[in-house]
Amino acid sequence: MKINSKHYACTLFTLGGALLLCLLTLAHEYFLHPEPILFSHLWISGLAGGLIGAWIGRRGQLAHGTLDSLRESEERYRDLFENANDLIQCVGADGRILYANRAWRQTLGYEEEELRHLNMLDFIHPDSRSHCLDIFQRLQEGQSEACGEFQFISKDGRAIRVEGNCNFRFENGRAVSSRGIFRDITSRHQIETALLESEESLSRSLAFTRTILNSMNDAIAIIDVEDRILLGANNVLLQSLGKEEHEIIGRKCAEITCLGSAPCDAADKPCPLHLVLETGEHCQVEHAYQDQQGHLRYAEISASPVRDKEGKIVHVVQVKKDITQRKNAELRVKQLAYFDSLTGLPNRLLLLDRLSQALGRARRDELKVGVLFLDLNGFKAINDTLGHEKGDMVLKEVSRRLKSCVRATDTVGRLGGDEFVVVIAGIQDIEVVREIGAKILDSLSRPISLDGLNLSATPSIGAAIFPDHGANAGSLLRVADQAMYQAKEMANDQILFYDPAGEAAAQAPALPLH
Known part of the structure; x- marks a missing residue:
């Protein structure tokens, strides 16, 4: 059986108290009262002594237990402080380090035995010393707890940013020591600084990009x-x-960037955004459109993809360049190169090209092509008597009437002087040639009125048919020209078809003149 030490001590105090009081009673009775000693006196004395001993033993036991509890509580709090993640320190009124926990020592790089040689100025960063000393002084003077951010400096010279609070302990009105609890926020501060720098860098980059975009002469949209x-x-x-x-920001691109009224991806206006998404590459298209004043304009639109980290296209940058001046210049060059400057009709170069294309389609589709060669009778007299200005006016009117007599697929061209050619493409029956020729004879037989004068510009017309009279553009024009001269010699306002045998040319029936 295990004996409880606390109960054992209490029993000893009880027995000792009873015995001591009994002895004192015996001595009292023996020396001061010679009468016989009564047993009842001894019993009462023993009981009283036992109670007194028990009380003394219990008080001693309680005192011992309180000391143990205090010692255990102190050990618990010391262990709590020592193993806390925060930096805990105690600094004397003279600045000496009285205590610093494990996190404090590890963060600043000091061993426990080094603390007694440290002063607070040894671990406060120079940038924070003035601020910290001011707080330290005000706390000693009775200011309440101070909070804030500070910089410590480690044993190896690293700057450590902390946040926390500290206050002073007073005894009898005298400042004894300061107590501080801090948290290492160095990493957090570095991240915040990096984010701030990144935001500032991004802001500068965006401002720089916007400056560049706004300095460009072309219209730019990000979609x-x-x-x-x-x-x-x-x-x-x-x-x-x-x-x-x-x-415009946040609106559909079709409402803003589509030029004119044509829908997206119209045949003559392919959508650059769709092309980029289909091909994944840069594209460039040209659009013709009318501006707000109704003027015809031309635009060159370039579109480039913007990809995310995974390579997915997320944005498209469109650059619209006005090329109206360039296109107009190109059109003027083309007009000079391929069109007659007086009448606007295709010249010899473009006429031969159109005729060659018509022959190519006819070969493929097994069709025929008709060629009419015209010369104006009496035009030289108009030029000589009325002058070239009136002659030019006659040529323009003839050109207008010729275009009104042909189909949209046919071509009317001027070779020079008063010579014109009509290419009648994609026919199955030469009667179409006869009909168009008849229309021309009828139209040009009517007088041309200029300044009150009625001028006559009736034509002589020679005709040739592909493939009957020639296999290429040059041969067809040559035989049609020959037929035209034969018609001019006959002077009977008829269409003369080329006779490949060379004996005679077939005549189209004459039409009544109005």
């Missing part, structure tokens, strides 16, 4: 491919639309 809405636009685009940025 989201998911929703087809505008995410950005430069000043040139805004000015061309007469809009403010807030009026």
